[in-house]
Amino acid sequence: MPNSSYAESRGRLETYFDQTARKAWEDLTSDVPVSGIRATVRAGRDEMRNVLLSTLPADMHGMRLLDAGCGTGALALAAAERGADVVAIDVSQGLIDVAAKRAPEGIAIDWRVGDMRDRALGIFDHVIAMDSLIHYDQDDVVAVLHAWAGRANHIAFTFAPGTALLRAMHLAGKLFPRSDRSPAIKPISESKLAHAIGMKLPGWNIDFTERVSSGFYKSQAMGVSRK
Numbered sequence: 001m002p003n004s005s006y007a008e009s010r011g012r013l014e015t016y017f018d019q020t021a022r023k024a025w026e027d028l029t030s031d032v033p034v035s036g037i038r039a040t041v042r043a044g045r046d047e048m049r050n051v052l053l054s055t056l057p058a059d060m061h062g063m064r065l066l067d068a069g070c071g072t073g074a075l076a077l078a079a080a081e082r083g084a085d086v087v088a089i090d091v092s093q094g095l096i097d098v099a100a101k102r103a104p105e106g107i108a109i110d111w112r113v114g115d116m117r118d119r120a121l122g123i124f125d126h127v128i129a130m131d132s133l134i135h136y137d138q139d140d141v142v143a144v145l146h147a148w149a150g151r152a153n154h155i156a157f158t159f160a161p162g163t164a165l166l167r168a169m170h171l172a173g174k175l176f177p178r179s180d181r182s183p184a185i186k187p188i189s190e191s192k193l194a195h196a197i198g199m200k201l202p203g204w205n206i207d208f209t210e211r212v213s214s215g216f217y218k219s220q221a222m223g224v225s226r227k
Helices: 004-020 022-028 036-053 074-081 093-102 138-149 164-173 190-200
Strands: 064-068 085-090 109-113 124-129 152-159 204-214 217-226
Touching: 004 022, 004 093, 004 138, 022 036, 022 093, 036 074, 036 152, 036 204, 036 217, 064 074, 074 085, 074 109, 074 124, 085 093, 093 109, 124 138, 138 152, 138 190, 190 204, 190 217
Parallel strands: 064 085, 064 124, 085 109, 124 152
Antiparallel strands: 152 217, 204 217
């Protein structure tokens, strides 16, 4: 199981999104005008969502999908439109409220607030975690994947790639006053992560990796499945 660092990171995310950043995140994930920097992040997130959706079947009727860290729900909605039975969970009640409000009539999604590792969520054909693991270190990421591996056949997730630029941005962020900081993104080496997955998830293959870079948005997708 993840150690106390997981709980600490999760707690910071809950506080940030519910008390500080709900309105900014609601705007970012809509079509309202945003600053140039935020526009690059929006474009990058749109591209990454399309990457992850491309790994899913076009027809998902009869399949169950967990959107882990669903935010304002765009990916969950897309999967539901393909026919999937979607459970969408996030640490933030505020973001779930936005997601549920945006969902069109006739789209049934099980919106939850809680821990994305919760075994009570059940068994899934697919787990998708878009940018919900970027605030956790490698050990916690692998531990979360291990928790899902017992209850899913395919997992696609993103992590913060351990590039020199992203590490520099991460260090620069520590210069801001604590009250002004968003939860830290924790860059991870792709090769070290792949090795750890091989060690901790026996019987699983890495299917793909793909990086998306759009201005201030830097994220890497990875897909794993049972052999």
